[in-house]
Amino acid sequence: MTCLKPEGAIPGPRVNGRDFNAYDTMEPRAPAPVPAPYRNGKPVKDANLAPRGLYRPDYRVMTPHMRSPEYVQMSTAAAITLGLVEGQMHRCSCTRCLNLLLTYPEGCRANCAYCGLARHREAERNYADRNFIRVDWPAVAMAEVVDRVAADPDTPFHRMCISMITHPRSDADTFTVLKTWTDRIDPSRIPISILSNPQTMERADVQRLHEMGADIFTVALDAATPDLFDRTRGKGVQSPHSWKKYWEILEDARDIFGPQKFGAHIIVGMGETEYEVMTLVQRLVDMGGHSHMFCFFPEKGSLMDHLPATPRDQWRRVQLARYLVDYCGVRVEQMKFDDQGRIADFGMPRTELDAIVGAGIAFRTSGCPGKFADDISACDRPYGDSPPSNIASYPFALKEVDIRKVRSQLDMLRPGESYDDGEEFEAL
Numbered sequence: 001m002t003c004l005k006p007e008g009a010i011p012g013p014r015v016n017g018r019d020f021n022a023y024d025t026m027e028p029r030a031p032a033p034v035p036a037p038y039r040n041g042k043p044v045k046d047a048n049l050a051p052r053g054l055y056r057p058d059y060r061v062m063t064p065h066m067r068s069p070e071y072v073q074m075s076t077a078a079a080i081t082l083g084l085v086e087g088q089m090h091r092c093s094c095t096r097c098l099n100l101l102l103t104y105p106e107g108c109r110a111n112c113a114y115c116g117l118a119r120h121r122e123a124e125r126n127y128a129d130r131n132f133i134r135v136d137w138p139a140v141a142m143a144e145v146v147d148r149v150a151a152d153p154d155t156p157f158h159r160m161c162i163s164m165i166t167h168p169r170s171d172a173d174t175f176t177v178l179k180t181w182t183d184r185i186d187p188s189r190i191p192i193s194i195l196s197n198p199q200t201m202e203r204a205d206v207q208r209l210h211e212m213g214a215d216i217f218t219v220a221l222d223a224a225t226p227d228l229f230d231r232t233r234g235k236g237v238q239s240p241h242s243w244k245k246y247w248e249i250l251e252d253a254r255d256i257f258g259p260q261k262f263g264a265h266i267i268v269g270m271g272e273t274e275y276e277v278m279t280l281v282q283r284l285v286d287m288g289g290h291s292h293m294f295c296f297f298p299e300k301g302s303l304m305d306h307l308p309a310t311p312r313d314q315w316r317r318v319q320l321a322r323y324l325v326d327y328c329g330v331r332v333e334q335m336k337f338d339d340q341g342r343i344a345d346f347g348m349p350r351t352e353l354d355a356i357v358g359a360g361i362a363f364r365t366s367g368c369p370g371k372f373a374d375d376i377s378a379c380d381r382p383y384g385d386s387p388p389s390n391i392a393s394y395p396f397a398l399k400e401v402d403i404r405k406v407r408s409q410l411d412m413l414r415p416g417e418s419y420d421d422g423e424e425f426e427a428l
């Protein structure tokens with residue numbers, strides 16, 4: 001390995017003595033059966049309460065009856081940025097991506113093991129009250145979202161994204177939400193991404209979304225291998241998804257949206273090896289697309305909430321290697337991996353690698369680009385994959401102290417350099 005291991009490097013948390021989440025550790029719980037009175041959003045439909053303005057998730061009161069396409073949910077960061085809720089985000093003034101999530105009392109009909117929206121939670125929490133990527137998702141009328149964005153000539157949003165879920169209405173309602181937006185907001189002013197649900201889609205749906213003005217189409221593979229996909233999103237957890245169908249739609253997106261306009265989400269640390277995830281990253285680049293990465297975090301209420309978050313050593317290695325493949329022309333064949341599949345050499349001379357680490361962009365949240373640069377994501381998802389105290393994906397430009405922290409996690413501190421945990425907060 002070309003990297004030095006200096007004094008003072010901070011090791012990540014160890015899981016069974018290892019600096020990575022191995023397959024044998026990352027076994028999801030089996031979903032418990034849901035009693036009939038709680039299935040398919042029955043309590044919400046029976047109560048049938050009319051929504052009154054913005055709904056902030058609160059499982060202590062009955063959830064109103066809200067449905068897309070009239071209603072959508074949005075991330076807490078987007079709701080703060082849009083002025084719908086008050087709040088502050090650690091070291092971020094706003095988010096650059098308006099993430100909209102389709103909503104129904106029946107919720108998502110899939111059961112993905114790492115996801116807070118999954119169907120197995122029906123008895124515990126109504127759909128619109130469920131946490132997703134660590135935060136609440138307030139619900140609001142789509143008309144109000146469009147009114148607010150259309151009326152703001154200085155909108156901070158660089159991109160809007162419609163997140164589909166697994167529901168019989170999801171395809172049709174995505175078209176309607178998209179049209180509601182483009183009727184009022186020029187897609188060249190705020191480009192649109194679609195986070196698709198391939199399981200219910202056909203090639204013609206992908207084509208139609210493109211013709212309606214969507215700019216980028218993404219597929220949330222999430223799991224890096226067919227086996228992990230089946231374990232976490234398919235038969236392993238009584239969920240309907242299939243690796244084959246996801247790839248069919250991903251290939252349709254490649255054909256229809258074209259180079260640099262499609263991508264796949266991948267969660268790192270669910271039991272795949274670093275070699276396996278980097279092979280997938282290379283496959284996507286060879287197709288002409290990008291990977292958008294998430295660090296596994298044990299989402300509360302999910303079937304994997306008892307499992308360890310991805311150690312920072314593993315996450316930083318993969319984050320850096322992915323950036324090299326996606327934006328620096330390095331190929332996975334140039335990298336070296338050890339006997340446990342860990343990255344042992346990034347395939348780039350030390351001085352060049354050092355400069356890329358020092359620029360910090362590799363460690364920012366990855367996703368669809370905004371208006372700053374091709375390699376800076378609009379979708380910054382503040383603290384969606386970690387707490388602010390131990391950031392996995394940085395939703396802001398890294399300062400010197402952040403870069404030293406990252407270097408220490410990578411065992412790449414320079415001679416004479418050190419980092420003490422807690423320094424970041426002292427520096428603010």
Ligand code: SF4
Binds near residue numbers: 119
């Ligand atoms: S399909 Fe998406 S929203 Fe539904 S459970 Fe799976 S990851 Fe969550």
